[in-house]
Amino acid sequence: MPSTPSCRFRHAALVGKYQARGIRPILEDVAHLLARAGLDVSLESETALNTGMTEYPALSIKEIGQQCDVAVVLGGDGTMLAIARELAPFDIPLIGINQGRLGFITDIPLKDVGTTLPLMLRGEYEEESRAMLAGAVLRPIRGDGFETIYEGFAINEVLVSRGATASMVELRAEIDGQFVANYRADGLLVSSPTGSTAYAMSAGGPIMHPSVGGWVIVPIASHTLSNRPLVVSDDVTITIEIVAGRDAGMNFDMQSLASLLHGDRVIVRRSDHHVRFLHPKGWNYYATLRRKLRWNEGVS
Incomplete structure (x- = not known):
């Protein structure tokens, strides 16, 4: 037609x-x-x-x-x-x-x-463009260098976490090649602004407006209380290396890769692609937050 x-x-x-x-x-x-x-x-x-x-x-x-x-x-x-x-x-x-x-x-x-x-x-709509995460898992090869064993995209988050039977993992984080910290925790996630209202929020991360050009790095149940969520620019490259822990796994949103090995590296950067969402005319992000998070309860 x-x-x-x-x-x-x-x-x-x-x-x-x-x-x-x-x-x-x-x-x-x-x-x-x-x-x-x-x-x-x-x-x-x-x-x-x-x-x-x-x-x-x-x-x-x-x-x-x-x-x-x-x-x-x-x-x-x-x-x-x-x-x-x-x-x-x-x-x-x-x-x-x-x-x-x-x-x-x-x-x-x-x-x-x-x-x-x-x-x-x-x-009659409001259009917005949201950034995506691009990631890869690199595995050391004998001799020198790494091979790429997985590549994917995420809209919400990239998560590296402990296995079902392990008590924790130790993860080394770098940003643009600069050492940040070793995290002994249940996991570490890199969240986009879109994902900041998902797992990252439940783990204590901040809510980020979708227009913010940044990522938030959130430790999951860290064994060091001073390990706090860290907001970084979205033009950096984040590297998470598996240092210790059994059966570590990785998730790109709902896509999973199990049994990461010691020395494996998860590389996260901004994707070249964006997601375009169309909303009804008059839509705004803060009204969505109020409804979903029930911020208006108790207000007459």
Whole structure:
């Protein structure tokens, strides 16, 4: 169906949390709404496969990147993070519809989709760009040098942590080649501003506005009480080396690599890619914080 002049976009990819019960009729309603607005509609291939929806074409991530100019994500923040990380290299903006409680980045309540989404498709939205972390795991090779055994991206955080059976790990941290500290702790994470309201916050880190050009390094249950969260510029390279501890592991958001070895190095820097989020007109970050963190409770 050709786009109408009032629609800002041409072709929408629809992505859903297909594991959720009752997701198919909701996806169908959103797909029909997109089509009525004048967009071509395609389903992300895993969403199509797991819901049995065959009315619309199914596209791989690469095909979405080549053919679509907006992605509409139905689920929670976890669903959004997973697809945003994959679509970031294609510079496609994302709109988040939350099935349950309002999310930090999936911020259209399901009950408001019918009124809010058409307005956004016509260009009435707030757009923001968020930085991503790029990381790699380097392993020493015999003789000299390192080999790269893993590479990935993260929107929230990169975490290096102890194994399930170990009491702690010892990690050496460097910033741009300068030694910072040896941490004896349950782990150490490097968080983006987006991730500062996730694991980093529960570990005692500060909340960072998404526009801040920085990362926060947060020790997890450090054995030294003076090891505090450290905010650094996002143009640095952070190196975390495994010094001691059994079965250390690493997570890039939800992507895991287990059994890091002594001498392995996790390298974290700013990605060349950004994530583009579209929010309803009038959206602001502080209002989201108030709702999600219940800062307004007790206020008349």
